[in-house]
Amino acid sequence: MAQCKEQVWDQWHYHDCRRNAVEDGYCRQHHPRSVQARQEASNKRQKEKEAQSPAARLERAQERITELEKMLSLLYYDVQAYGFPDGSLIGQEIANSLERVKPYLGEI
Numbered sequence: 524m525a526q527c528k529e530q531v532w533d534q535w536h537y538h539d540c541r542r543n544a545v546e547d548g549y550c551r552q553h554h555p556r557s558v559q560a561r562q563e564a565s566n567k568r569q570k571e572k573e574a575q576s577p578a579a580r581l582e583r584a585q586e587r588i589t590e591l592e593k594m595l596s597l598l599y600y601d602v603q604a605y606g607f608p609d610g611s612l613i614g615q616e617i618a619n620s621l622e623r624v625k626p627y628l629g630e631i
Contacts, residue, residue, distance in 0.1 A: 529553035595624060 527540035527550035542550035551557055573579055599621050 527553050 525544040525548065527542045527544050528548045529540045529550070530537045531540050531553075540550055540553055542552065545551050546554055549555070
């Protein structure tokens with residue numbers, strides 16, 4: 524029976540794989556379809572691991588903060604434009620809340 528035609532590294536030099544060829548002159552491990560399937564699975568695991576990394580989580584948090592800051596600035600403009608009666612309790616609460624977060628909005 525023919526041997527696999529893949530060259531493998533054994534920490535000193537390359538040599539022919541010693542397994543029997545199963546399909547297209549390759550063993551099951553070195554057949555291009557098997558290699559591709561293993562590589563895709565490895566890439567998927569790596570992407571999942573990267574998605575849970577602190578850097579990726581920080582990036583998502585920064586995007587969310589930017590989104591919330593935009594929403595807050597729009598709310599601030601709406602309150603300024605439409606206002607609330609001075610005697611309104613909800614108007615006073617919103618004004619107080621906006622005054623507290625105004626320093627965090629930067630230049631508006």
